[in-house]
Amino acid sequence: MRIGLTPERVVDTALELADASGLQNVTMTGVAQYAGVKTASLYAHVRDLNDLKTRMALSSLDELADHAAEALAGRAGKNALAALGNTYRDYARAHPGRYAATRIPLDHTSAATGGGPRNTDLTGAVLREYQLPEAERPHATRVLGATFHGFISLEQSGSFSHSSPGSDVSWQRTIDALDAMLRHWPEPSHTLNASHNENPA
Amino acid sequence: MRIGLTPERVVDTALELADASGLQNVTMTGVAQYAGVKTASLYAHVRDLNDLKTRMALSSLDELADHAAEALAGRAGKNALAALGNTYRDYARAHPGRYAATRIPLDHTSAATGGGPRNTDLTGAVLREYQLPEAERPHATRVLGATFHGFISLEQSGSFSHSSPGSDVSWQRTIDALDAMLRHWPEPSHTLNASHNENPA
DNA sequence: CCCGCTAGCCTAATATGATTAGGTAAATGC
DNA sequence: GCATTTACCTAATCATATTAGGCTAGCGGG
Numbered sequence: 001m002r003i004g005l006t007p008e009r010v011v012d013t014a015l016e017l018a019d020a021s022g023l024q025n026v027t028m029t030g031v032a033q034y035a036g037v038k039t040a041s042l043y044a045h046v047r048d049l050n051d052l053k054t055r056m057a058l059s060s061l062d063e064l065a066d067h068a069a070e071a072l073a074g075r076a077g078k079n080a081l082a083a084l085g086n087t088y089r090d091y092a093r094a095h096p097g098r099y100a101a102t103r104i105p106l107d108h109t110s111a112a113t114g115g116g117p118r119n120t121d122l123t124g125a126v127l128r129e130y131q132l133p134e135a136e137r138p139h140a141t142r143v144l145g146a147t148f149h150g151f152i153s154l155e156q157s158g159s160f161s162h163s164s165p166g167s168d169v170s171w172q173r174t175i176d177a178l179d180a181m182l183r184h185w186p187e188p189s190h191t192l193n194a195s196h197n198e199n200p201a
Numbered sequence: 202m203r204i205g206l207t208p209e210r211v212v213d214t215a216l217e218l219a220d221a222s223g224l225q226n227v228t229m230t231g232v233a234q235y236a237g238v239k240t241a242s243l244y245a246h247v248r249d250l251n252d253l254k255t256r257m258a259l260s261s262l263d264e265l266a267d268h269a270a271e272a273l274a275g276r277a278g279k280n281a282l283a284a285l286g287n288t289y290r291d292y293a294r295a296h297p298g299r300y301a302a303t304r305i306p307l308d309h310t311s312a313a314t315g316g317g318p319r320n321t322d323l324t325g326a327v328l329r330e331y332q333l334p335e336a337e338r339p340h341a342t343r344v345l346g347a348t349f350h351g352f353i354s355l356e357q358s359g360s361f362s363h364s365s366p367g368s369d370v371s372w373q374r375t376i377d378a379l380d381a382m383l384r385h386w387p388e389p390s391h392t393l394n395a396s397h398n399e400n401p402a
Numbered sequence: 403c404c405c406g407c408t409a410g411c412c413t414a415a416t417a418t419g420a421t422t423a424g425g426t427a428a429a430t431g432c
Numbered sequence: 433g434c435a436t437t438t439a440c441c442t443a444a445t446c447a448t449a450t451t452a453g454g455c456t457a458g459c460g461g462g
Binding site: 145151160167178180189 | 304306312313336343346348350351360361365368370371377380382390
């Protein structure tokens with residue numbers, strides 16, 4: 001009884017498994033069972049677990065960039081900002097395993113090649129209407145990425161789920177606040193906000 | 202040859218190991234070797250690996266809150282904001298394993314008890330000088346937490362390390378931008394930033 | 403229609419890590 | 433100095449990753 005496995009099918013199976021039972025349950029054994037095959041058979045299609053995970057990350061990053069690109073089409077300013085953020089958050093909720101896969105550490109080559117840079121570029125595109133000085137763009141891109149990622153991460157780990165306001169409202173306000181931040185982007189200051197001050201941790 | 206292990210010593214050993222070789226290398230076997238003891242011996246002091254991880258998280262969260270409290274003493278406004286952010290970032294750099302332990306998911310009871318809430322309260326305290334309406338406080342607290350955590354997380358995973366501006370500069374600008382965001386905190390809008398719009402992911 | 407080969411899948415074996423059961427001896431208290 | 437506690441150990445079991453080598457389904461050529 002031959003299933004007809006290919007590297008792609010293995011990765012897709014792993015991604016489904018991840019969404020269904022969490023990235024931590026994506027093991028060779030788990031994927032094999034889910035695919036109706038013995039564990040060792042997977043090694044004909046992916047080098048090892050690390051290879052599988054890397055492919056999962058690249059696939060998810062790509063899918064995410066596709067969604068983001070579609071959501072941004074024809075939007076600008078705050079609408080684009082909200083669309084981008086919502087795309088990430090909605091994706092994380094609809095596909096928690098795939099979103100988690102997105103955070104798997106990649107080696108330099110994989111990181112430079114895949115959907116990662118595409119996502120960065122799309123974030124950069126959102127900034128266009130905010131007219132920031134050229135030199136400020138990368139920083140603003142990073143803040144947006146950090147805030148979106150951080151919010152989703154905290155939300156998914158349950159950090160928000162047991163304090164008063166629902167996290168939907170906070171998300172709403174986060175978008176509003178980021179929009180305000182971009183519209184009032186500060187001049188580069190020469191006053192250092194002294195790091196490594198008194199307590200070297 | 203008795204070492205004189207206690208739960209605390211086991212946890213401290215695990216935390217040192219985490220800082221030295223990464224949280225992913227904190228295994229019963231690894232901790233036991235590091236402590237100069239056989240693996241099974243650890244089970245007299247911690248229930249299992251999960252218990253160990255939980256204790257690591259609580260210990261680190263507490264230590265982090267201590268540092269933050271000390272850093273905030275006598276500061277207000279943007280100075281307090283920068284001090285808080287720098288405390289987190291410096292801690293993450295000085296103790297990557299402990300910081301990572303900080304992100305270990307906790308059950309409700311542990312989460313409500315330990316240093317987690319203390320950290321949240323300290324973030325709330327930073328907002329005092331920004332005079333936000335009572336109802337906006339929790340949202341602002343969450344945005345700050347999300348941005349700090351997201352930035353540090355992206356920085357540590359190397360996402361910033363191979364694009365042009367150094368991440369120190371971006372961090373500087375992030376603090377400036379968050380300060381601007383808090384000073385220009387937007388009125389609650391009734392215009393929904395429509396989530397779940399076209400592509401349900 | 404059948405022969406032979408390629409590949410897809412399997413069994414078997416090894417290694418590492420978690421966890422439990424039960425034993426031995428060092429420290430502690432009387 | 434003896435008994436008890438308990439810190440630590442050995443041995444065994446189970447799950448997962450990974451490698452080596454075997455079997456056969458099903459395809460291409462005759």
